[in-house]
Amino acid sequence: MSRTERLFQLMQAMRRLPAPVTAATLAQETGVSERTLYRDIGSLRGLGAVIDGEAGYGFTLIEDPHLPPLSFDEDELEALVLGLREVEALADPALAHSARNALAKLRARLPERQAHQLRHAVLTAHRFSPPAPPTIDAALLRCACREERHIRFDYRDAQGAATQREVKPLSLLLLDNSHCLIAWCLLREDYRTFRLDRMAGMAVLELSFRPERVPLLRGFMDRMEAEQGSCAIRL
CATH class of the missing domain: 2.30.30 (SH3 type barrels.)
Structure with missing residues (x-):
């Protein structure tokens, strides 16, 4: 695993696990020693991530708007497309419109290779018998x-x-x-x-x-x- 992949995995672990997350748990998640884990925490902070905590207590990731956007893997992109297409097919008109907008924003923000995958996703959703439309707002x-x-x-x-x-x-x-x-x-x-x-x-x-x-x-x-x-x- 490359260092970049490890840092990405560390970010995902801190997002997913209940905070504060101990260094031992994060080290196990990323397959490194605790000493390396502390260096990786320092690297993420240097990249702009706001991470509260310290050795012996645990760490909490606070999202930072200045942190560069992280990428999605192929299955995550497919899951996003499927979910948003399902909303388009099933939701009320206002929410269906929001799903289309969200998909367009994703395409605009992703790197070109992943934007191409988003445009040509393997998974999609279509309903031949959609639910009856709401009669209220x-x-x-x-x-x-x-x-x-x-x-x-x-x-x-x-x-x-x-x-x-x-x-x-x-x-x-x-x-x-x-x-x-x-x-x-x-x-x-x-x-x-x-x-x-x-x-x-x-x-x-x-x-x-x-x-x-x-x-x-x-x-x-x-x-x-x-x-x-x-x-x-x-x-």
């Missing part, structure tokens, strides 16, 4: 999830029954070829999943539920795992 809904604000909307279930709901929006997912919202429903006082193509008249409210989103979402995922998805998903 999905971009606004994503914003409400991020900002942890209540939303109100009209909903019609699979049997055609109409209700008005106020919920704490937690996350969006693709389920059974439908875009769905995972939420805590104030009407039912429980978790519910709503199809975006059955929602109408959505309004984002001023009422905040911060910082409940992550704990609530974890609770939903725990229930799904315990019940193997049979009862937790109700559309």
Whole structure:
């Protein structure tokens, strides 16, 4: 392994492993002695990486905007293309547009050889039967999830029954070829999943539920795992 490859592997290890990472762990990851590891840490700092820590404590990588961009290997590039193409094929129009923009930015920033591979990737994604488009503004809904604000909307279930709901929006997912919202429903006082193509008249409210989103979402995922998805998903 060349020194450049080793430094790249060291950066990846510090990104991937829980911080702070001990010198012994990093040395094992990169296949060098701890003495060499300390020299490699010094080399990365000299290249512009901001790395907190010291011998006997552990190291934490802080990304530095002045650090030269690191490259991707071939499978990482293929994974990026496949993921972004899948978003193009499945997402709402605003998110599909963002996926196309992200792919164009990647092509512009990569070295020519890798940009060529990105343009001619082996993997791609196409759906002959894409999900039904949302009947509400999905971009606004994503914003409400991020900002942890209540939303109100009209909903019609699979049997055609109409209700008005106020919920704490937690996350969006693709389920059974439908875009769905995972939420805590104030009407039912429980978790519910709503199809975006059955929602109408959505309004984002001023009422905040911060910082409940992550704990609530974890609770939903725990229930799904315990019940193997049979009862937790109700559309």
